[in-house]
Amino acid sequence: MKARRSIFLFTFMVFGYVFLYAPIMSLIIYSFNESKVVSLWTGFSLKWYKALFANQDILNAAWLSLKIAFMTANLAVIIGTVGALVIVRFKSFKGKSILNGLVTAPLVMPDVMTGLALLLMFVVLGQTIGWPKRGITTITLGHATIAIAYVLVVVRARLAEFDVDLEEAALDLGAKPMTVFFRITLPIIFPSIAAGWLLAFTLSLDDVVLASFLSGPGSTTLPLVVFSSIRKGVSPEINALATIIVLLVTVGILIAGYVVNRRIKTKQRWQDI
Template sequence: MKRRFPVLMTALMFGYAFLYGPILSLIVYSFNESRLVTVWAGFSTKWYGELLHNQQLLDAAWLSVKVASMTASLAVVLGTLAALALVRFRRFRGRATLQVMVTAPLVMPEVIIGLSLLLLFVAMQDSIGWPDGRGQLTITLAHTTFAMAYVTVIVQSRLAHMDRSLEEAALDLGARPLKVFFTITLPLIAPALMAGWLLAFTLSLDDLVVASFVSGPGATTLPMVVYSSVRLGVSPEINALATIIVLLVSLAVAIAGVLLYRQEKRAQSEQNQG
């Protein structure tokens, strides 16, 4: 075991360097004085000031955050309902179809998803006049279609391994099923809901292919702006914006981890007292 320890540590360090080295390099070069992102010319924070005056990047970032927030919220609601139907109702007509429809976006290429949704939105606009053009709404709906599949898988796994004795005890004591769901089931699956929300938010914020199909001239997400600018050379302002996003996401994940840790500690203490 002692002989394997240096090998394992070396492999671990190489793995972390491979995963987080590019992100660390991006953060370091966001403080570069030079406009060339590959040439270090001294420490400077001027690109963060330039970022505040780049209205295109700021508008795209704000649009992406709004779309990702709405997508994650809708995906959690729809994914939770689908997971409840698949786990709690074992036999109903259309269960196999629902299972296939839930897992299909997980394996389907994004190009196929984006093209099919574009054709759907165009056909709906021609037939019923809605949605009126392509923009924030169509991007949100498109992102929700594949994000809810990931949320369904996460919540379904949590529901399948959850102890139902507390729910059955509450039902035996006269509680209504809806009250049992909101007071017992929902708190028990809250970590899965939070994980699903964060995953859906990340998938929506990161998506480029699907958004390129279903967006219009007035709705350009941050990945689309970054991709179009990368072809002409990476701007240090993009590095500054990416650094801010990395810090905000890390802070959100840390806060979520602390809250979940406190919730688990509280649940364990209540169990011990009981």
């Protein structure tokens, strides 16, 4: 019985991984295809990578997306972390239930509704005070609206499991509250902050819906360029771009895994001592 169950689970796992990664592998393989028709293999070639790096529109859009994602992640981490601290630590805060509701709303609301609401708000603000103009600023603020909620949820979960006795012991020994926060609290919750930053960065980098509402002249992000290009048919340049992104993500995951495993081994060594 256990052998049949193990075979079933193994087969199910294999089919699951094939379903997830077979399209990605086919995309990578056909990025080296010489033919312009992505579904017809005619030979190995790197010309589409050369064409990609010669395509100034894609390069500009990629650089713009990276800048917006970086600013969005930083803004979301600052506001989301402060919000999580307020919700978890300040028990007598009267607006806690309202703040929890405001955090949940962006998570469950469709992006189309959020994008339309933000567009109307920015239009009214532009007509009233002349700021902001549709472009990098509006896209960043729109992405941050969603990303703040995700960061707050991640950091709040870590703070809920935090051992407050560590902070109280440091305070009893004469440490100042700011010193306790930067020396004890922040290092302990830093992994959740880093996870929230990466999540916010990824959400901003691959967003299409909000960017389509909030972008303006000269502020076309990479997902919008890709989405507009595939309407005319999938270009081999897009396959090459996707392959580079997959490679960068893979390298980042491997580095993060190496760092985490090294920290775990170091911690185990100190515990053994």
